[in-house]
Amino acid sequence: MSTEDTLGQAHAPPGEHRPRAADTAIVVRVALPHQLRHLARLRGEAVVEVTPPVTVAAVVDALEAAHPPLVGTLRDRETGRRRAMIRIYADGEDYSNAPLTTELPPVVVSGREPLRLVGSIAGG
Amino acid sequence: MGGVRVLVGTSKGGFVLTSDDGRRAWEVEGPLFGGWEVYHLAGSPADPDRLYASQSNGWFGQVIQRSDDGGATWDAVGNDFAYEGEPGTHLHYDGTSRPWELTRVWHLEPSATDPDTVYAGIEDAALFRTTDGGHSWSELTGLRTHETAPSWAPGAGGLCLHTILPRPDDPERMLVAISAAGVLATDDGGESWRLANRGLVSDFMPEPEAEVGHCVHKLARHPARPDVVYMQKHWDVMRSDDDGASWHEISGDLPTDFGFAIDVHAHDPETVYVVPITSDEQHYPPDGRLRVYRSRTGGHQWEPLTDGLPQADCYVNVLRDCLAVDALDPCGVYLGTTGGAVYVSPDEGDHWTPIVHDLPRVLSVEAQTLP
Numbered sequence: 001m002s003t004e005d006t007l008g009q010a011h012a013p014p015g016e017h018r019p020r021a022a023d024t025a026i027v028v029r030v031a032l033p034h035q036l037r038h039l040a041r042l043r044g045e046a047v048v049e050v051t052p053p054v055t056v057a058a059v060v061d062a063l064e065a066a067h068p069p070l071v072g073t074l075r076d077r078e079t080g081r082r083r084a085m086i087r088i089y090a091d092g093e094d095y096s097n098a099p100l101t102t103e104l105p106p107v108v109v110s111g112r113e114p115l116r117l118v119g120s121i122a123g124g
Numbered sequence: 125m126g127g128v129r130v131l132v133g134t135s136k137g138g139f140v141l142t143s144d145d146g147r148r149a150w151e152v153e154g155p156l157f158g159g160w161e162v163y164h165l166a167g168s169p170a171d172p173d174r175l176y177a178s179q180s181n182g183w184f185g186q187v188i189q190r191s192d193d194g195g196a197t198w199d200a201v202g203n204d205f206a207y208e209g210e211p212g213t214h215l216h217y218d219g220t221s222r223p224w225e226l227t228r229v230w231h232l233e234p235s236a237t238d239p240d241t242v243y244a245g246i247e248d249a250a251l252f253r254t255t256d257g258g259h260s261w262s263e264l265t266g267l268r269t270h271e272t273a274p275s276w277a278p279g280a281g282g283l284c285l286h287t288i289l290p291r292p293d294d295p296e297r298m299l300v301a302i303s304a305a306g307v308l309a310t311d312d313g314g315e316s317w318r319l320a321n322r323g324l325v326s327d328f329m330p331e332p333e334a335e336v337g338h339c340v341h342k343l344a345r346h347p348a349r350p351d352v353v354y355m356q357k358h359w360d361v362m363r364s365d366d367d368g369a370s371w372h373e374i375s376g377d378l379p380t381d382f383g384f385a386i387d388v389h390a391h392d393p394e395t396v397y398v399v400p401i402t403s404d405e406q407h408y409p410p411d412g413r414l415r416v417y418r419s420r421t422g423g424h425q426w427e428p429l430t431d432g433l434p435q436a437d438c439y440v441n442v443l444r445d446c447l448a449v450d451a452l453d454p455c456g457v458y459l460g461t462t463g464g465a466v467y468v469s470p471d472e473g474d475h476w477t478p479i480v481h482d483l484p485r486v487l488s489v490e491a492q493t494l495p
Contacts, residue, residue: 072186073187122183
Protein backbone atom coordinates (compact mmCIF):
# COMPACT_ATOMS: atom_id res chain seq x y z
CA MET A 1 0.00 0.00 0.00
CA SER A 2 1.53 3.32 -0.95
CA THR A 3 1.41 6.26 1.36
CA GLU A 4 -0.51 8.20 -1.23
CA ASP A 5 -3.63 6.11 -1.56
CA THR A 6 -4.54 5.95 2.08
CA LEU A 7 -6.27 8.51 4.20
CA GLY A 8 -3.88 8.62 7.12
CA GLN A 9 -2.72 5.54 8.96
CA ALA A 10 0.27 5.19 6.68
CA HIS A 11 2.71 8.01 7.05
CA ALA A 12 5.45 9.66 5.10
CA PRO A 13 8.95 8.24 5.35
CA PRO A 14 10.84 9.24 8.48
CA GLY A 15 12.50 12.57 8.10
CA GLU A 16 10.33 13.79 5.28
CA HIS A 17 8.27 15.95 7.58
CA ARG A 18 10.56 17.43 10.12
CA PRO A 19 8.87 19.33 12.93
CA ARG A 20 8.80 23.02 12.43
CA ALA A 21 10.67 25.28 14.75
CA ALA A 22 7.54 26.09 16.67
CA ASP A 23 6.18 22.56 16.96
CA THR A 24 2.95 23.48 18.66
CA ALA A 25 -0.43 22.09 17.84
CA ILE A 26 -2.41 23.88 15.15
CA VAL A 27 -6.14 24.32 15.57
CA VAL A 28 -7.97 23.24 12.42
CA ARG A 29 -11.64 23.67 11.63
CA VAL A 30 -13.40 20.81 9.83
CA ALA A 31 -16.78 21.08 8.12
CA LEU A 32 -18.62 17.76 7.99
CA PRO A 33 -21.80 16.57 6.27
CA HIS A 34 -24.94 16.87 8.36
CA GLN A 35 -25.20 13.14 8.99
CA LEU A 36 -21.67 12.91 10.33
CA ARG A 37 -22.13 16.00 12.50
CA HIS A 38 -25.19 14.30 13.93
CA LEU A 39 -23.28 11.06 14.46
CA ALA A 40 -20.48 12.93 16.24
CA ARG A 41 -22.99 15.11 18.13
CA LEU A 42 -21.56 18.30 16.74
CA ARG A 43 -23.71 21.37 16.32
CA GLY A 44 -21.36 23.00 13.86
CA GLU A 45 -17.85 22.49 12.66
CA ALA A 46 -15.42 20.18 14.38
CA VAL A 47 -12.30 21.78 15.79
CA VAL A 48 -9.24 19.59 16.18
CA GLU A 49 -5.66 20.11 17.18
CA VAL A 50 -3.03 18.86 14.76
CA THR A 51 0.69 18.74 15.22
CA PRO A 52 2.36 20.04 12.05
CA PRO A 53 2.61 19.20 9.27
CA VAL A 54 -1.11 19.80 8.77
CA THR A 55 -2.08 17.21 6.18
CA VAL A 56 -5.46 15.70 5.35
CA ALA A 57 -4.32 12.48 6.98
CA ALA A 58 -3.29 14.25 10.16
CA VAL A 59 -6.58 16.11 10.36
CA VAL A 60 -8.62 12.92 9.89
CA ASP A 61 -6.49 11.14 12.47
CA ALA A 62 -7.20 13.94 14.95
CA LEU A 63 -10.88 14.02 14.02
CA GLU A 64 -11.30 10.30 14.63
CA ALA A 65 -9.42 10.48 17.91
CA ALA A 66 -11.69 13.28 19.13
CA HIS A 67 -14.89 11.69 17.77
CA PRO A 68 -14.64 7.86 17.74
CA PRO A 69 -18.08 7.34 16.13
CA LEU A 70 -16.55 8.78 12.94
CA VAL A 71 -14.04 5.93 12.66
CA GLY A 72 -14.82 4.02 9.50
CA THR A 73 -17.17 6.65 8.08
CA LEU A 74 -14.56 8.69 6.18
CA ARG A 75 -12.05 6.02 5.26
CA ASP A 76 -12.14 2.28 4.95
CA ARG A 77 -11.02 0.70 8.19
CA GLU A 78 -9.12 -2.05 6.45
CA THR A 79 -7.33 -0.20 3.70
CA GLY A 80 -7.28 3.34 5.02
CA ARG A 81 -8.54 4.55 1.66
CA ARG A 82 -10.89 7.48 1.46
CA ARG A 83 -14.41 6.16 1.11
CA ALA A 84 -15.42 6.52 -2.50
CA MET A 85 -18.15 9.09 -1.93
CA ILE A 86 -16.22 11.39 0.40
CA ARG A 87 -14.69 14.47 -1.18
CA ILE A 88 -12.06 16.70 0.41
CA TYR A 89 -11.93 20.43 -0.33
CA ALA A 90 -9.69 23.17 0.98
CA ASP A 91 -9.38 26.79 -0.17
CA GLY A 92 -11.56 26.09 -3.18
CA GLU A 93 -9.37 23.22 -4.36
CA ASP A 94 -10.21 19.53 -4.56
CA TYR A 95 -7.78 17.54 -2.42
CA SER A 96 -9.68 14.28 -2.79
CA ASN A 97 -7.07 12.64 -4.94
CA ALA A 98 -4.05 14.61 -3.85
CA PRO A 99 -1.29 12.76 -2.01
CA LEU A 100 -2.43 12.67 1.55
CA THR A 101 0.89 13.85 2.77
CA THR A 102 0.19 17.13 0.98
CA GLU A 103 0.10 19.97 3.45
CA LEU A 104 -3.13 21.91 3.61
CA PRO A 105 -3.20 25.53 2.42
CA PRO A 106 -2.55 28.48 4.72
CA VAL A 107 -6.22 29.50 4.94
CA VAL A 108 -6.98 26.16 6.60
CA VAL A 109 -3.84 26.04 8.71
CA SER A 110 -4.52 29.57 9.92
CA GLY A 111 -8.10 28.72 10.80
CA ARG A 112 -9.61 31.25 8.40
CA GLU A 113 -11.43 28.49 6.53
CA PRO A 114 -12.38 24.92 7.40
CA LEU A 115 -11.21 21.78 5.71
CA ARG A 116 -14.38 20.61 4.02
CA LEU A 117 -15.26 16.91 4.00
CA VAL A 118 -18.23 16.54 1.68
CA GLY A 119 -20.55 13.70 0.74
CA SER A 120 -20.47 13.53 -3.02
CA ILE A 121 -23.58 13.92 -5.13
CA ALA A 122 -25.06 10.57 -6.03
CA GLY A 123 -28.47 10.05 -7.47
CA GLY A 124 -31.02 12.66 -8.39
CA MET B 125 -45.44 -1.32 31.73
CA GLY B 126 -46.74 -3.95 29.32
CA GLY B 127 -47.70 -3.34 25.76
CA VAL B 128 -45.78 -3.67 22.55
CA ARG B 129 -42.84 -1.86 21.01
CA VAL B 130 -42.49 -2.32 17.26
CA LEU B 131 -39.05 -1.57 15.85
CA VAL B 132 -39.12 -0.51 12.22
CA GLY B 133 -36.06 -0.17 10.00
CA THR B 134 -36.50 1.81 6.80
CA SER B 135 -34.43 3.09 3.93
CA LYS B 136 -34.26 6.52 5.56
CA GLY B 137 -34.14 5.85 9.29
CA GLY B 138 -35.59 3.87 12.15
CA PHE B 139 -38.95 4.24 13.85
CA VAL B 140 -40.33 3.00 17.15
CA LEU B 141 -44.07 2.34 17.42
CA THR B 142 -45.55 1.70 20.85
CA SER B 143 -48.94 0.67 22.11
CA ASP B 144 -50.62 -0.90 25.09
CA ASP B 145 -51.92 -4.46 25.07
CA GLY B 146 -54.97 -3.43 23.07
CA ARG B 147 -52.79 -2.44 20.10
CA ARG B 148 -55.38 0.09 18.89
CA ALA B 149 -53.68 3.41 19.68
CA TRP B 150 -50.06 3.91 18.73
CA GLU B 151 -47.31 6.41 19.40
CA VAL B 152 -44.79 6.90 16.62
CA GLU B 153 -41.23 8.04 17.32
CA GLY B 154 -38.63 8.75 14.69
CA PRO B 155 -36.93 8.96 12.40
CA LEU B 156 -33.91 7.72 14.27
CA PHE B 157 -30.67 8.18 12.31
CA GLY B 158 -32.59 10.12 9.68
CA GLY B 159 -31.37 9.71 6.14
CA TRP B 160 -29.49 6.47 6.87
CA GLU B 161 -30.60 3.02 5.86
CA VAL B 162 -31.60 1.05 8.92
CA TYR B 163 -31.65 -2.56 7.81
CA HIS B 164 -32.51 -3.90 11.23
CA LEU B 165 -33.46 -2.86 14.75
CA ALA B 166 -33.59 -5.59 17.38
CA GLY B 167 -34.25 -5.79 21.10
CA SER B 168 -32.66 -8.11 23.63
CA PRO B 169 -35.05 -10.76 24.94
CA ALA B 170 -33.05 -10.66 28.18
CA ASP B 171 -33.45 -6.89 28.61
CA PRO B 172 -36.16 -5.32 26.46
CA ASP B 173 -34.71 -1.85 26.95
CA ARG B 174 -31.46 -2.92 25.31
CA LEU B 175 -31.82 -2.25 21.60
CA TYR B 176 -29.39 -2.51 18.72
CA ALA B 177 -29.60 -0.87 15.30
CA SER B 178 -27.74 -1.43 12.07
CA GLN B 179 -27.28 1.96 10.42
CA SER B 180 -25.53 2.29 7.08
CA ASN B 181 -25.33 4.11 3.80
CA GLY B 182 -23.18 4.22 0.73
CA TRP B 183 -21.40 7.41 1.74
CA PHE B 184 -20.34 6.68 5.28
CA GLY B 185 -20.47 2.91 5.61
CA GLN B 186 -21.63 0.91 8.60
CA VAL B 187 -22.50 2.14 12.08
CA ILE B 188 -23.97 0.13 14.96
CA GLN B 189 -26.09 1.97 17.50
CA ARG B 190 -27.12 0.78 20.93
CA SER B 191 -29.80 2.00 23.31
CA ASP B 192 -30.02 1.07 26.98
CA ASP B 193 -33.31 2.84 27.60
CA GLY B 194 -35.74 1.42 25.11
CA GLY B 195 -34.79 3.74 22.29
CA ALA B 196 -34.91 7.10 24.08
CA THR B 197 -31.16 7.62 23.64
CA TRP B 198 -28.58 5.90 21.45
CA ASP B 199 -24.82 5.61 21.31
CA ALA B 200 -22.68 4.52 18.40
CA VAL B 201 -20.71 1.43 19.39
CA GLY B 202 -18.26 -0.70 17.45
CA ASN B 203 -18.38 -0.90 13.67
CA ASP B 204 -15.23 -2.89 12.96
CA PHE B 205 -16.44 -5.94 11.04
CA ALA B 206 -13.07 -7.14 9.81
CA TYR B 207 -12.97 -10.57 8.23
CA GLU B 208 -10.47 -12.78 10.00
CA GLY B 209 -7.40 -13.63 7.97
CA GLU B 210 -7.33 -13.71 4.20
CA PRO B 211 -10.96 -13.20 3.11
CA GLY B 212 -10.80 -15.33 -0.02
CA THR B 213 -13.31 -14.98 -2.84
CA HIS B 214 -16.89 -15.82 -3.76
CA LEU B 215 -18.66 -15.76 -7.09
CA HIS B 216 -20.12 -12.55 -8.43
CA TYR B 217 -23.22 -12.21 -10.63
CA ASP B 218 -21.11 -12.41 -13.77
CA GLY B 219 -19.37 -15.61 -12.68
CA THR B 220 -16.09 -13.98 -11.77
CA SER B 221 -14.58 -14.37 -8.32
CA ARG B 222 -14.62 -11.38 -6.00
CA PRO B 223 -12.96 -10.89 -2.62
CA TRP B 224 -15.23 -10.86 0.39
CA GLU B 225 -16.04 -7.25 1.29
CA LEU B 226 -18.27 -5.73 3.95
CA THR B 227 -21.25 -3.86 2.55
CA ARG B 228 -23.56 -3.72 5.55
CA VAL B 229 -25.00 -5.52 8.52
CA TRP B 230 -28.31 -7.05 7.48
CA HIS B 231 -29.51 -8.66 10.66
CA LEU B 232 -28.84 -8.47 14.39
CA GLU B 233 -29.82 -11.38 16.62
CA PRO B 234 -29.46 -10.61 20.33
CA SER B 235 -28.88 -13.56 22.67
CA ALA B 236 -31.91 -14.84 24.53
CA THR B 237 -30.05 -14.70 27.83
CA ASP B 238 -27.30 -12.07 27.69
CA PRO B 239 -28.01 -8.46 26.62
CA ASP B 240 -24.35 -7.94 25.72
CA THR B 241 -24.19 -10.85 23.30
CA VAL B 242 -25.44 -10.30 19.77
CA TYR B 243 -24.89 -12.09 16.47
CA ALA B 244 -24.64 -10.03 13.30
CA GLY B 245 -25.24 -11.32 9.80
CA ILE B 246 -23.45 -9.28 7.18
CA GLU B 247 -23.04 -8.81 3.45
CA ASP B 248 -20.78 -10.27 2.05
CA ALA B 249 -22.03 -13.26 3.96
CA ALA B 250 -20.38 -13.83 7.30
CA LEU B 251 -21.39 -14.17 10.92
CA PHE B 252 -20.01 -11.94 13.67
CA ARG B 253 -20.59 -11.89 17.40
CA THR B 254 -20.15 -9.35 20.15
CA THR B 255 -20.06 -10.25 23.83
CA ASP B 256 -19.47 -6.73 25.10
CA GLY B 257 -22.60 -4.96 24.03
CA GLY B 258 -21.47 -4.12 20.53
CA HIS B 259 -18.15 -2.47 21.29
CA SER B 260 -16.15 -5.17 19.54
CA TRP B 261 -17.15 -7.80 16.99
CA SER B 262 -15.41 -11.07 16.11
CA GLU B 263 -16.05 -13.21 13.10
CA LEU B 264 -17.07 -16.83 13.50
CA THR B 265 -14.80 -17.79 10.66
CA GLY B 266 -15.91 -21.38 10.17
CA LEU B 267 -18.88 -20.21 8.16
CA ARG B 268 -17.14 -18.03 5.58
CA THR B 269 -14.33 -20.55 5.24
CA HIS B 270 -16.73 -23.42 4.58
CA GLU B 271 -15.41 -25.52 1.71
CA THR B 272 -18.30 -24.43 -0.52
CA ALA B 273 -17.95 -20.68 0.18
CA PRO B 274 -15.92 -19.87 -2.96
CA SER B 275 -18.96 -21.03 -4.96
CA TRP B 276 -21.50 -18.83 -3.14
CA ALA B 277 -23.05 -16.15 -5.33
CA PRO B 278 -25.22 -13.19 -4.40
CA GLY B 279 -28.97 -12.99 -4.76
CA ALA B 280 -30.47 -9.80 -6.13
CA GLY B 281 -30.03 -8.14 -2.74
CA GLY B 282 -26.39 -9.11 -2.42
CA LEU B 283 -24.56 -12.03 -0.80
CA CYS B 284 -26.26 -11.48 2.52
CA LEU B 285 -26.52 -13.47 5.71
CA HIS B 286 -30.03 -12.43 6.68
CA THR B 287 -31.32 -15.05 9.13
CA ILE B 288 -29.77 -16.25 12.39
CA LEU B 289 -31.78 -18.84 14.26
CA PRO B 290 -30.30 -20.15 17.51
CA ARG B 291 -32.19 -23.00 19.15
CA PRO B 292 -33.84 -21.73 22.32
CA ASP B 293 -33.05 -24.99 24.12
CA ASP B 294 -29.40 -25.07 23.00
CA PRO B 295 -27.97 -21.80 21.64
CA GLU B 296 -24.80 -23.58 20.52
CA ARG B 297 -26.94 -25.06 17.76
CA MET B 298 -27.92 -22.54 15.12
CA LEU B 299 -29.18 -22.25 11.60
CA VAL B 300 -28.24 -19.36 9.36
CA ALA B 301 -29.52 -18.56 5.89
CA ILE B 302 -27.64 -16.87 3.09
CA SER B 303 -28.91 -15.58 -0.23
CA ALA B 304 -28.01 -17.32 -2.42
CA ALA B 305 -26.12 -20.14 -0.73
CA GLY B 306 -28.86 -21.64 1.40
CA VAL B 307 -29.00 -22.87 4.98
CA LEU B 308 -26.02 -23.85 7.09
CA ALA B 309 -26.12 -25.40 10.55
CA THR B 310 -23.74 -25.48 13.49
CA ASP B 311 -23.77 -27.58 16.66
CA ASP B 312 -20.77 -25.96 18.30
CA GLY B 313 -21.63 -22.28 18.58
CA GLY B 314 -20.44 -21.42 15.11
CA GLU B 315 -17.05 -23.06 15.00
CA SER B 316 -17.98 -25.55 12.31
CA TRP B 317 -20.84 -25.62 9.82
CA ARG B 318 -22.60 -28.07 7.56
CA LEU B 319 -24.99 -27.50 4.69
CA ALA B 320 -28.66 -27.98 5.55
CA ASN B 321 -30.40 -27.84 2.17
CA ARG B 322 -31.52 -31.41 1.53
CA GLY B 323 -34.93 -31.38 -0.12
CA LEU B 324 -34.66 -27.90 -1.59
CA VAL B 325 -35.22 -27.67 -5.33
CA SER B 326 -34.30 -24.51 -7.26
CA ASP B 327 -34.95 -24.61 -10.96
CA PHE B 328 -32.72 -21.62 -11.68
CA MET B 329 -29.69 -23.80 -10.88
CA PRO B 330 -28.13 -26.21 -13.37
CA GLU B 331 -28.53 -28.93 -10.76
CA PRO B 332 -31.81 -28.00 -9.05
CA GLU B 333 -31.23 -30.23 -6.03
CA ALA B 334 -27.62 -29.23 -5.47
CA GLU B 335 -26.30 -29.06 -1.93
CA VAL B 336 -25.65 -25.34 -2.11
CA GLY B 337 -26.75 -22.29 -4.10
CA HIS B 338 -30.40 -22.02 -3.04
CA CYS B 339 -31.90 -18.59 -2.58
CA VAL B 340 -33.43 -19.01 0.86
CA HIS B 341 -35.31 -15.85 1.77
CA LYS B 342 -36.26 -16.39 5.41
CA LEU B 343 -36.54 -19.00 8.17
CA ALA B 344 -38.78 -19.02 11.25
CA ARG B 345 -39.53 -21.39 14.08
CA HIS B 346 -41.52 -21.59 17.28
CA PRO B 347 -39.46 -21.78 20.49
CA ALA B 348 -41.56 -24.64 21.85
CA ARG B 349 -40.93 -26.80 18.78
CA PRO B 350 -37.36 -26.01 17.74
CA ASP B 351 -37.07 -29.00 15.43
CA VAL B 352 -39.78 -27.54 13.20
CA VAL B 353 -38.44 -24.85 10.90
CA TYR B 354 -40.39 -23.02 8.22
CA MET B 355 -38.79 -21.48 5.15
CA GLN B 356 -39.84 -19.01 2.50
CA LYS B 357 -37.53 -19.81 -0.37
CA HIS B 358 -37.21 -17.76 -3.56
CA TRP B 359 -39.92 -20.05 -4.87
CA ASP B 360 -41.53 -22.62 -2.53
CA VAL B 361 -42.60 -22.54 1.08
CA MET B 362 -40.80 -25.35 2.89
CA ARG B 363 -40.82 -27.09 6.24
CA SER B 364 -38.27 -29.11 8.16
CA ASP B 365 -39.21 -31.38 11.07
CA ASP B 366 -35.61 -32.23 11.92
CA ASP B 367 -33.97 -28.84 12.52
CA GLY B 368 -32.98 -28.35 8.93
CA ALA B 369 -31.59 -31.80 8.18
CA SER B 370 -34.26 -32.23 5.48
CA TRP B 371 -36.99 -30.11 3.96
CA HIS B 372 -40.34 -30.75 2.28
CA GLU B 373 -42.62 -28.40 0.44
CA ILE B 374 -45.77 -27.06 2.12
CA SER B 375 -46.81 -24.45 -0.46
CA GLY B 376 -50.10 -26.31 -0.94
CA ASP B 377 -52.89 -24.03 -2.17
CA LEU B 378 -51.05 -20.71 -2.03
CA PRO B 379 -51.77 -18.49 -5.06
CA THR B 380 -48.02 -18.22 -5.60
CA ASP B 381 -45.24 -19.65 -3.50
CA PHE B 382 -42.77 -16.88 -4.25
CA GLY B 383 -42.25 -14.45 -1.38
CA PHE B 384 -39.81 -13.13 1.15
CA ALA B 385 -41.28 -13.11 4.65
CA ILE B 386 -42.47 -15.92 6.92
CA ASP B 387 -43.26 -16.12 10.61
CA VAL B 388 -44.88 -18.40 13.18
CA HIS B 389 -47.72 -17.64 15.58
CA ALA B 390 -46.44 -16.95 19.10
CA HIS B 391 -48.68 -19.54 20.76
CA ASP B 392 -49.29 -22.18 18.10
CA PRO B 393 -46.33 -23.83 16.38
CA GLU B 394 -48.58 -25.05 13.55
CA THR B 395 -49.86 -21.59 12.62
CA VAL B 396 -47.67 -19.96 9.99
CA TYR B 397 -47.89 -16.68 8.04
CA VAL B 398 -46.53 -15.83 4.60
CA VAL B 399 -47.09 -12.97 2.15
CA PRO B 400 -47.24 -14.36 -1.40
CA ILE B 401 -45.58 -12.19 -4.03
CA THR B 402 -46.32 -12.65 -7.71
CA SER B 403 -42.92 -13.81 -8.95
CA ASP B 404 -39.22 -13.15 -8.95
CA GLU B 405 -39.76 -10.77 -11.85
CA GLN B 406 -42.82 -9.09 -10.37
CA HIS B 407 -42.16 -8.12 -6.79
CA TYR B 408 -45.72 -7.20 -5.85
CA PRO B 409 -48.77 -9.10 -4.65
CA PRO B 410 -50.89 -11.06 -7.15
CA ASP B 411 -53.76 -9.06 -8.65
CA GLY B 412 -52.73 -5.88 -6.80
CA ARG B 413 -54.17 -7.29 -3.57
CA LEU B 414 -52.06 -7.44 -0.42
CA ARG B 415 -52.95 -10.72 1.24
CA VAL B 416 -51.31 -12.44 4.17
CA TYR B 417 -51.85 -16.19 4.06
CA ARG B 418 -52.21 -18.19 7.26
CA SER B 419 -51.95 -21.92 7.68
CA ARG B 420 -53.38 -23.45 10.85
CA THR B 421 -52.03 -26.86 9.87
CA GLY B 422 -48.30 -26.28 9.59
CA GLY B 423 -48.58 -25.75 5.84
CA HIS B 424 -50.37 -27.16 2.79
CA GLN B 425 -53.74 -25.53 3.60
CA TRP B 426 -53.68 -21.73 3.54
CA GLU B 427 -56.35 -19.06 4.03
CA PRO B 428 -56.10 -15.48 2.77
CA LEU B 429 -56.28 -12.69 5.35
CA THR B 430 -57.49 -9.50 3.72
CA ASP B 431 -59.62 -7.49 6.13
CA GLY B 432 -58.02 -4.06 6.40
CA LEU B 433 -55.29 -4.71 3.84
CA PRO B 434 -55.44 -2.94 0.46
CA GLN B 435 -57.34 -5.10 -2.01
CA ALA B 436 -56.95 -3.02 -5.16
CA ASP B 437 -54.10 -1.32 -6.96
CA CYS B 438 -51.52 -2.41 -4.40
CA TYR B 439 -48.07 -3.03 -5.84
CA VAL B 440 -45.80 -2.95 -2.83
CA ASN B 441 -43.44 -5.66 -1.67
CA VAL B 442 -43.01 -7.16 1.79
CA LEU B 443 -39.33 -7.81 2.40
CA ARG B 444 -37.87 -10.75 4.29
CA ASP B 445 -37.60 -9.16 7.74
CA CYS B 446 -40.93 -7.35 7.50
CA LEU B 447 -43.29 -9.85 9.12
CA ALA B 448 -43.34 -10.17 12.91
CA VAL B 449 -45.48 -11.42 15.77
CA ASP B 450 -45.87 -10.31 19.38
CA ALA B 451 -46.42 -12.64 22.33
CA LEU B 452 -49.67 -11.17 23.62
CA ASP B 453 -52.91 -13.11 23.65
CA PRO B 454 -54.35 -13.00 21.08
CA CYS B 455 -51.13 -12.99 19.10
CA GLY B 456 -50.46 -9.77 17.20
CA VAL B 457 -49.07 -9.87 13.67
CA TYR B 458 -47.16 -7.00 12.01
CA LEU B 459 -46.39 -6.32 8.40
CA GLY B 460 -44.21 -3.63 6.78
CA THR B 461 -44.28 -2.73 3.09
CA THR B 462 -41.95 -1.12 0.60
CA GLY B 463 -44.66 1.52 0.28
CA GLY B 464 -43.94 2.66 3.82
CA ALA B 465 -46.93 1.22 5.63
CA VAL B 466 -46.80 -0.84 8.80
CA TYR B 467 -49.95 -2.83 9.53
CA VAL B 468 -50.99 -4.47 12.78
CA SER B 469 -53.43 -7.27 13.34
CA PRO B 470 -54.18 -7.60 17.06
CA ASP B 471 -56.17 -10.79 16.45
CA GLU B 472 -53.87 -13.31 14.78
CA GLY B 473 -54.32 -11.85 11.31
CA ASP B 474 -58.10 -11.69 11.11
CA HIS B 475 -58.27 -7.86 10.97
CA TRP B 476 -55.58 -5.39 9.98
CA THR B 477 -55.08 -1.67 10.56
CA PRO B 478 -52.26 0.57 9.37
CA ILE B 479 -50.23 2.01 12.24
CA VAL B 480 -48.41 4.29 9.79
CA HIS B 481 -49.01 4.84 6.07
CA ASP B 482 -46.13 6.80 4.72
CA LEU B 483 -42.78 5.84 6.15
CA PRO B 484 -39.85 5.30 3.80
CA ARG B 485 -39.45 1.83 2.30
CA VAL B 486 -39.73 -0.59 5.23
CA LEU B 487 -36.74 -2.91 5.53
CA SER B 488 -37.50 -4.67 8.80
CA VAL B 489 -40.14 -5.01 11.51
CA GLU B 490 -39.60 -6.53 14.95
CA ALA B 491 -42.19 -6.72 17.70
CA GLN B 492 -41.15 -6.58 21.34
CA THR B 493 -43.68 -7.68 23.94
CA LEU B 494 -42.90 -5.59 27.00
CA PRO B 495 -43.05 -6.98 30.55
